[in-house]
Amino acid sequence: MNNQSVGKQSIKFENPPVIISQASVVGEMEGQGPLGSYFDQIETDPAFGQESWELGESEMVRRAVSTAITKSGLEQDKIKYIFGGDLLGQLIGTTFGLKDFNIPLFGLYGACSTCGESLSLAAMTVAAGYAENVLAVTSSHYGGAEKQFRFPLEYGNQRPLSATWTVTGSGAFIVSQTNGEKPMLQYPRITAITTGKVVDYGVRDSLNMGACMAPAAADVIYQCFEDLSMKETQFDKIITGDLGKVGSEILIKLLKDNGYDISRQHMDCGVNIYNNEQQDTHSGGSGCGCSAVTLAGYIIHNLKQHMWKKVLFVPTGALLSTVSYNEGQTIPGIAHALVIEQKSNTP
């Protein structure tokens, strides 16, 4: 074991952990979107058979975790820790979704960047030898998030074109150790991570979160390139979480100003998950579930099919609460980057 702390904000793994199993559970609208065929489960009931959106989100988390464990073929007690989080106050989606699993929990909050945070800590934990297998899970729910952060759906307010649409979805991943005896070349490997800082450009519009998050995404991608001595052309895709159309344009401009042109490699999960023409989702999808289900469904599929060999996965988060927002505070952003690679079949 000789993991390297590299540069200001990054870690390079000597024995990169692998994602041996992943699961995505989504709502009806996500199932009808362009990525619908990549998801494990599509549920047409917004409450997932429960009494409320919040309990529905917990049920979605429970299903994603169960499915990931089943697909891995591992017994549940072989998973030492769960790293999990969601958007709701005090992480109730996660708490009530996980309470029957009997696995130690590290609760996380990084707004919609939480998928990156959870996978980073999961990779750090297994690469250090603290556990053979851990699980990372994140979720969001359109009804619960709109009710909490903006307006209850019943109010029927108008949404500006810069607004994003919270994804109803949960993505779960089992991250496992590799060593000499079991290289596990068939699985995607997390080879490095760059952890982001809180970046505040003074944006105050909760209906334009792409603009809040783009500076944080630019900051962590720039630092990742610097720390790891890499550049944009070494990646097949550079995939942000939920900047949407508005935020993606800002990101590309900010990085171009700093010497990196990612316009050819860039893709945003929020832009890809819906068909805005038909689904009227404005700037695109958002939420902890957006990047999580896109990774679990579409991205890992393309890696395993060898369409992509190396991607930079950068979930992005807008750090606001209704309290801070109503008290006139800014909305800072945060983003975390992971280098995910797939070895080619031929040795």
Added chain:
Amino acid sequence: MNNQSVGKQSIKFENPPVIISQASVVGEMEGQGPLGSYFDQIETDPAFGQESWELGESEMVRRAVSTAITKSGLEQDKIKYIFGGDLLGQLIGTTFGLKDFNIPLFGLYGACSTCGESLSLAAMTVAAGYAENVLAVTSSHYGGAEKQFRFPLEYGNQRPLSATWTVTGSGAFIVSQTNGEKPMLQYPRITAITTGKVVDYGVRDSLNMGACMAPAAADVIYQCFEDLSMKETQFDKIITGDLGKVGSEILIKLLKDNGYDISRQHMDCGVNIYNNEQQDTHSGGSGCGCSAVTLAGYIIHNLKQHMWKKVLFVPTGALLSTVSYNEGQTIPGIAHALVIEQKSNTP
């Protein structure tokens, strides 16, 4: 580096990380309590010179982090990561308190157990060689927490005797690597950790959180003893976070039923931080800040003075939000345990 994953939920550190610096910033009432003389800063303005309780909490976090860094003698850029969290929705106390530090952040939520969660991840990170120094910080604020979780203070509601009083306080810790060349025997060492599960005994009373958290505390302490092959008599103190009087009695009974009598070693930060006779705080203190400032002030003082050699520090959390509570859900608990030791002066 040969850290051991031991038992179901624990890690033993081969080169235990040390707490090289700590700081505690509290409100007036905590300053007037029995531990007042141990705190670094006592602020008489509940808003800490800001416009709101929430911004006051952020200012308190900023001061705790600044003080811990100053006391360590380290340059700020030698601290690679911050592990931080608080009780407010979407961690706004932490976000706005840390946004000017320019240090990568892992945001955490484990209710009042977050101090244990942050120190556990901090210790795991430095013991694995990912960073030389990291910082862990947690906070809570009486005004902000009551407004969010129960009733606004202006309402002047009556509180039952089982209710706890949220501590206004923030504790910050710098956790650093040790190795052969710099054993740093003068500092308290985190030698092992046990990470807790969500434990739900079906309690539904948000004004009796001790009863919600005691089963989780009993669960993690029991598992710690089993995983590490230790027993209660090997500790000078077994210190829970904020069970209060009511929860402490339940904890002692639950562990006695399972073969461990911790009644002689047990101490609860929530019971110790106020003088209930004079301060009318009912069951005791609670909140992320409660265990954090007690550790940063009182506990580390006693370790460094060699009054105690080995303690088990177990911050405890009640996993509720107003949404889950008002929708009739239970209040599950979680707790995380750390073994903290001080070497004696004589070699």
